[in-house]
Amino acid sequence: MNIKAKTIMKWALWGGGLSGIFIVLFLVIVIGVGIFTSEDSSVGTYGNTSQPTANRYDSSKEEKAGPVITTGWDESWVDNFYINSADPPYITGEYIDTFLSTNYPQSRLIGYGKEIKRYADYYGVATGAFLGQIALETTFGTASCGGEYNFGCIRWYEGANHTGIDTSNGVFQDYPNVETGIEAYFHLARTNYIDTGQVRYKDYLNKYSPQNDPFGYNNHADFKSLFWGTLKAFGYDTSDNVRKKNHALPTEVVDGKIEGTISATSMSSNNTSFSSIDLSNTRLTPLVLSWQSAIESEMQKQGVPNEYLPILLGILANESGGGGVKDIFQSSESRGWAMNTIQDEYQSIKIGVEHFKNTINKTNEYGKSIWAAAAGYNFGHAFLDYLNRTDQDWSIEVAKEYSATVVAPSLGNTTRQQAPYVNEISMSYNIPYYYWNGGNFHYVPMMMYYLGFSLDEIREMALSGASGSMSASTTNYRILFGKFQNANQLNLAGGDLVEIAKTQIDLPYSWGGGGKEGPTVGIYDASVQDATNIVGFDCSGFMQWIYYTAYGVDIGDWTEPQKTSGPRVPSSDLQVGDLLFWGEPTTYHVAMYIGDNQLIESSTPGNPIGIHPMRGYDFIVRPDVEKLKSQQGVE
Structure with missing residues (x-):
């Protein structure tokens, strides 16, 4: 079967009849309570997410999920799946990301596997329930349903916590970012289905997407065949009787956060205070700074603290200098797309901020430095996995070795073939070259340079790595990059x-x-x-x-x-x-x-x-x- 994204209608936030009214009132009361605040803003503070794992599962899927195949689907099998079933023990965030990037490389959910798994465990919902539902709704996050991040095609209702988008098929929730869109499904599945008795998939589907929906026709065979195919791809077995439990607080709201925590931590690292950097006294060009307000706006939407602004501007300076291409943050590759697929600067900013936020999450989970996060934006999250696996943090030597032994060989350079990279930054630590097809291991020092660090400070940090300690230089360095842009001066x-x-x-x-x-x-x-x-x-x-x-x-x-x-x-x-x-x-x-x-x-x-x-x-x-x-x- 050819999987196509469809706008599928459902009674997402009402159950029909009087019971639906009580559910809406319950949700309005819950949303009205507000957010539970916490002073701890560290990544990984997701409340209790411990869950048992399934006893019965398809062990042939341990290494990698299979493709979604619907041939020979079994209606009785899928009808009896419990949406609070325990996951097979091998399902992790990385496992989910591999499935998405392999089969659906344009999915907006790539890189968010860990968040999907965490929310599934926090709300006590099977990971497969989420993936099986969005298989038809938005083709695993490659399409939109109203809002860009409404992966489950959830309808808007009066008093909802988020705005709605009016379409020809009704009004749908418009979530501000990927994590909120992910959480929205799990919150809904827990509060409006599991907690109200619709635990078996057959009962859940009759309520989630009733065939007599007045807004449109929902073919349950399409839903069930894809749900079945997804569960089989991930190795679920409906004969397993292990169930998840709910850890979510009664006051939990859909905001892309758990227990009020934020996904990005304070960026103060190694006594380096980025929030105190005077952006007018850096080496950032006027073109880079012209994007500041757009970046700040997107950071606010996605819940990224403003203290990260200098880092994002430094990344922008590295990636494109703020112009020359439409994909100014070079965000396309973070989605698994070809370079410069994105042809809109604001879309590039949105996806770039998403990628940065997700990179910060992983960096802090591994306990690495802000320098590792910046390098991880460039090299990809595999670099952070490499640091964690080898028990290292960023330094220029570590980045150079990763470039030479991991990146370059993967792209055909197995002999450490070099090319010149001569500038005052690379010369300051005496490595005036890079490796062909090895990425730019000078990425972090270049970012530091744009942010106003002196050459001495850059050299010290490059050679000592994340153990170094310094702050942005307050010395008077030479004026760079269009400081005299106003001819009237x-x-x-x-x-x-x-x-x-x-x-x-x-x-x-x-x-x-x-x-x-x-x-x-x-x-x-x-x-x-x-x-x-x-x-x-x-x-x-x-x-x-x-x-x-x-x-x-x-x-x-x-x-x-x-x-x-x-x-x-x-x-x-x-x-x-x-x-x-x-x-x-x-x-x-x-x-x-x-x-x-x-x-x-x-x-x-x-x-x-x-x-x-x-x-x-x-x-x-x-x-x-x-x-x-x-x-x-x-x-």
Whole structure:
């Protein structure tokens, strides 16, 4: 059977008749009680989640769940499944994630297996009941039902704790994040079904999705066949008589939290206070900072404390520099999708924050540092499993070894083949390279750099690892990345161009990198450089940024349009700020004259931005700032 997502109607929050009214009143009273607060905000504080395991199960599923197959499904077998049945002992969060990523790689639930299992055990509901229900409702979280995170197609009701989305098939709950959507099902299954006697699947389904639903037709054969197929895939046996017990508090509400705990802990780590970082005094570019309010809004929706904001901005700086691609957080791969599948910046932020929150959860569960969390965002959660398995925390050597022995070999580099990664950060701890196909093990030091840490502090943390202790530097470091973005703050003279240009000295060369908004990661070109892990400028991107920062005009994004940005002038009339070009008739390099027989440029791979003596060139162009302003509507 081809599994398709359907919008299935049910009496989700009412049971029909007078009994349904009492249930609604009960839920309204429960929701009205409010949240039980706790000062303990550590991950893993999920209340009591201990449960017995099934005695009877299909041991052939111990290693991995099978695919969902509906051929030959048995109605009597599935009708007699108890939705509070104990899970087979091998079902874990990782087991669930493997099933989803293998069979449904676009599921929004990938990476949330541990949360699914925890909520199942907290409310005393079979994990298979949740998975079996959403098999048809939203095809295991790949589709939407009203709200994006309403995995069980739960209807909205008057007085509900969350807003509703009106569709042609009725109004459905709109949960703010993945965890709340997960909890919503388990809360509903416990309070509105198990506790009211609909424990067998047949009775549960008659209430959850009645065939006489006035909003639509529910084919119970479709529900039952997929529910049966899911239970079989996970190895459940309906002859088992072990049942789960409920640990949920009477005051528990659907909020993506258990007992009022939050999923992300305080980020203070190793005496490093990120919440005190002054974002205006970092190396974060204006383009990165332009996303601050959108990120803060999404953090609030997902319950991520605002003290994590600097880390998320640092991640954004690492991933894309805030632009150049629509998937600015490079979130696609966290869902198992191809790189840059996401084509909307706000969707990228939403999924990026989800991935970060889930990464923090796992990091804190393992007792690792914030540095491990940042690396885990980049490498994936397998890196955190590696740290836990080897009893280590993050350091540059640990990250380097993981890159060389785990990531690179998995992608074909079994000989530790290296490529240059030369910048002042990597040179500070003397590892100016990375491994082909090994990811960027310099990710954490680069993030620290963007957040304003000095090179000495970065070196100390990289070499000592999470045992190091430091705070963001308060020393006056050089101005970087568009600090003069407001042209009104400048005198519009060539000297300002020079001062602006000098702020970028030592920034890496990045082929295809940078533009008027600032430095970015570059591109891959086998004949030049793999700059996909290098944030910086190429020659023309650097010139474009200088003039845009000083005057607000765009001289063009590569050498060919730049050579027509103004008149050519003879060498005898060379002035500060003039552009020097190489190549005629087709240009291939550009630099800027800064006086005293010197030029400044971003020249070639491995050579950072710097000041060099004048050398032979082909012609000179003086950008016509006033004409460009007129053409581009710049005042």
